[in-house]
Amino acid sequence: MYCPVCFQNTLKIRSNGVVKLVFNGKSRNTSLFTYNLQKETHEQLLAKLREKIVDWMSFYSEFANKTPIKNFEAYSADFICTNSCKIDMVSTKVSVVNLIYSAQEVTTLLKEEGRKFNIDIEVRFDN
Numbered sequence: 001m002y003c004p005v006c007f008q009n010t011l012k013i014r015s016n017g018v019v020k021l022v023f024n025g026k027s028r029n030t031s032l033f034t035y036n037l038q039k040e041t042h043e044q045l046l047a048k049l050r051e052k053i054v055d056w057m058s059f060y061s062e063f064a065n066k067t068p069i070k071n072f073e074a075y076s077a078d079f080i081c082t083n084s085c086k087i088d089m090v091s092t093k094v095s096v097v098n099l100i101y102s103a104q105e106v107t108t109l110l111k112e113e114g115r116k117f118n119i120d121i122e123v124r125f126d127n
């Protein structure tokens with residue numbers, strides 16, 4: 001991935017950090033979880049993602065006018081540039097889709113849980 005400061009392909013995700021989720025531009029203060037790529041298996045990381053998707057959907061399913069979820073973001077600010085750049089991670093949010101999770105896994109998970117909560121999923125990830 002490209003570093004926003006030096007523009008080299010030197011941006012790497014930290015082995016542990018926080019992933020935040022945003023649904024149609026909205027989020028709950030519970031829509032985040034920690035990850036540790038060295039200690040957790042992919043299945044454990046998927047279970048955490050599912051848990052937080054369920055948390056948001058169970059909240060959103062109470063709404064009277066539910067619009068389909070067209071935009072889903074899972075991003076982290078826990079990245080480092082191997083050139084030691086100082087990166088403003090408040091404004092730099094890097095998607096972990098196609099990084100920690102495949103786009104296919106995320107889409108499948110959203111659709112599975114969306115079906116349970118009667119929430120339509122129209123998410124498309126660009127590759």
Ligand SMILES: [Zn+2]
Nearest residue numbers: 003006081085
């Ligand atoms: Zn850099």
